[in-house]
Amino acid sequence: MRFDIFTTLPAMFQGPLSESIIKRAVARGLLQIEVHDIRAWTTDKHRTTDAPPFGGGAGMVMKPEPIFMAVEAVLGLEPGVPSPTPVILLGPGGERFTQALAERLALQPRLALICGHYEGVDDRVRQHLATDEISIGDYVLSGGELPAMVVVDTVARLMPGVIKTQSREDESHTSGLLEYPQYTRPAVFRGMPVPEILLSGDHAAVDEWRQEQAIRRTATTRPEMLAAWRARQEAE
Numbered sequence: 001m002r003f004d005i006f007t008t009l010p011a012m013f014q015g016p017l018s019e020s021i022i023k024r025a026v027a028r029g030l031l032q033i034e035v036h037d038i039r040a041w042t043t044d045k046h047r048t049t050d051a052p053p054f055g056g057g058a059g060m061v062m063k064p065e066p067i068f069m070a071v072e073a074v075l076g077l078e079p080g081v082p083s084p085t086p087v088i089l090l091g092p093g094g095e096r097f098t099q100a101l102a103e104r105l106a107l108q109p110r111l112a113l114i115c116g117h118y119e120g121v122d123d124r125v126r127q128h129l130a131t132d133e134i135s136i137g138d139y140v141l142s143g144g145e146l147p148a149m150v151v152v153d154t155v156a157r158l159m160p161g162v163i164k165t166q167s168r169e170d171e172s173h174t175s176g177l178l179e180y181p182q183y184t185r186p187a188v189f190r191g192m193p194v195p196e197i198l199l200s201g202d203h204a205a206v207d208e209w210r211q212e213q214a215i216r217r218t219a220t221t222r223p224e225m226l227a228a229w230r231a232r233q234e235a236e
Contacts, residue, residue, distance in 0.1 A: 001108070001159055002032040003152050006070050007115040008049050008062075010035045012145045022153065025162045033152065034074075041069040050118050059119030067125050071112060087112045087131045088151070089121065090144030094133030097151065101134070105151070106158035113151060115144030176229035178218045180210035 005013065013035045016022070025031040039047040043065075050060035071077065075085055086108055095101065105111060114121070114130060126133060136147040157163055183194040197209045218226045 001030075001106070001156070002110040003034070003156075004074050004110070004112045005033070005035045005115065005148050005152070006038055006067065006074075006113065007035065007143075007145055007148070008038050008117055009115070009143065009145055010037045013149065016149045017152065021163060022156055025156060025159070028161070030159055030161050031156055036070055036074055038066050038070050041066040041073065053119065057119070061119050062117060062121045062125075064122040064124045064129075067114060067121070068129055071114065071129060075112060083112070083129075083131060085110045085112055087114065087129060089114045089116065089126055089130035089133045090136075090147040090151070091116050091121065091126070091133050092135050092138075092140070093126075094135040097134050097136045097147075097154075099154070102151070102154045103158060105155050111151075111155070113144075113148045115148050117143035117145075175214070176225065176232060177214040178222060178225070180213040180217070 007013070013033075017026075017033055017035075022031065022033070026033060038049055042048055048063070049066055050062050053059070053061045068079070071083075071087060072079060075083055075087070077083055086105070088111060090113060114125065134147070134151065136150050141147065181195075183198060187194050187199060195209070197205055200206070215226065218229070
């Protein structure tokens, strides 16, 4: 899969996208991540990407011209022709980002992510360039760079070979439940023991315990998730 990220702050991506699982996946050729500086498509000597909003108001708004030009150039689009590649604007008005949405995005061979900044993005970008808009939560961030990193990390984990299939299936939200409690060595730490069932060697009993714990944890902290999970179980 290829990710094309459009931003005015490309340096923000150097650390998060060059470490750990993402770094290894890129090195193995499983992922391609290209970060594009929107300023490269400006036409003035100051490389301006923002301007005051029409009608007045606080802050600055990202201009449409460099964003349109950047996305069209990188994706090989003709002006006015819809993009076959999903072009995702990271913004507060978008669809809530969930594991289910990440799984749908993981089916695509390529994704383009536009990072907003300042007070917002000229709405013509949302209406006529973006094919989708995604929000990672109901809170205010300084820009779309952090949400873009979240989308890349979440979707990348779903690509074949990036992580072990079992690890992916056992994670919180993948099964519809929160993940069961995890423990490792030592078996007793400061008088706090690991549950005996995990030391029993009885894999069937361990699986049953983990399922019970996942249901219990989900019921305690995310009851709406448990209700949705039970509804799906009954439907099946």
